[in-house]
Amino acid sequence: MAQRQGFWREPSGTPTSEAIALEAWVREAYGVLVQTAGEYRAVITTTDLGERVQEASGIRTSRPATQWLAKVLIPVAHLCRHEGVPPLPALVVDPHSGWVGEAYDDVLRVDERLPIADPLKREAHASAARLECYRWAGSAPADAEPAPVPEPVGRRRPRAPAAAGAARTPRAAAKSPAAPAKPRIAATDRPVAVCDRCFMALPATGVCDNCD
Numbered sequence: 001m002a003q004r005q006g007f008w009r010e011p012s013g014t015p016t017s018e019a020i021a022l023e024a025w026v027r028e029a030y031g032v033l034v035q036t037a038g039e040y041r042a043v044i045t046t047t048d049l050g051e052r053v054q055e056a057s058g059i060r061t062s063r064p065a066t067q068w069l070a071k072v073l074i075p076v077a078h079l080c081r082h083e084g085v086p087p088l089p090a091l092v093v094d095p096h097s098g099w100v101g102e103a104y105d106d107v108l109r110v111d112e113r114l115p116i117a118d119p120l121k122r123e124a125h126a127s128a129a130r131l132e133c134y135r136w137a138g139s140a141p142a143d144a145e146p147a148p149v150p151e152p153v154g155r156r157r158p159r160a161p162a163a164a165g166a167a168r169t170p171r172a173a174a175k176s177p178a179a180p181a182k183p184r185i186a187a188t189d190r191p192v193a194v195c196d197r198c199f200m201a202l203p204a205t206g207v208c209d210n211c212d
Contacts, residue, residue: 073107091130097152099123
């Protein structure tokens with residue numbers, strides 16, 4: 001049997017569209033994150049969430065979750081804001097570092113907040129947001145506090161930006177290796193605008209296919 005490509009329904013293999021897949025995955029992701037919030041200090045990795053929404057919806061894709069999960073979590077963030085629920089996407093972390101990473105900035109934008117440039121401050125903000133989720137779900141003790149930012153696996157904790165005017169320690173003349181260039185993100189994989197009624201991604205026309 002030829003390897004399936006694109007988006008399809010299990011077990012028949014019937015092809016479907018990305019829009020239909022995303023709509024189903026948003027519903028499933030919301031439910032999974034509500035369940036996650038019901039366990040104090042629980043988080044879910046991007047890998048596990050991507051697999052669970054596909055399994056629960058019966059719609060699968062050949063594309064890695066890194067290419068489409070943001071298109072699921074941004075509508076979930078909009079839905080949380082609309083329903084007065086804490087930002088459940090704060091519960092989603094990288095499987096290697098245990099951090100929310102730069103993807104959390106999209107959650108902040110939905111809540112009309114500015115992105116956080118300092119990685120440690122961003123993670124601390126996400127930890128506080130997770131505590132809000134646990135309290136909303138009734139799993140947090142009365143005296144609960146935000147969990148400490150976990151040590152990133154396989155890399156050093158980034159340093160906080162130096163204060164203006166602070167003296168710098170002289171460095172040796174040896175050159176440090178250049179940082180690897182960040183991979184370019186295709187336009188189709190960037191966060192998209194969403195409908196303010198159904199919270200699904202809008203096409204290029206700006207007119208929601210589900211509502212109009």
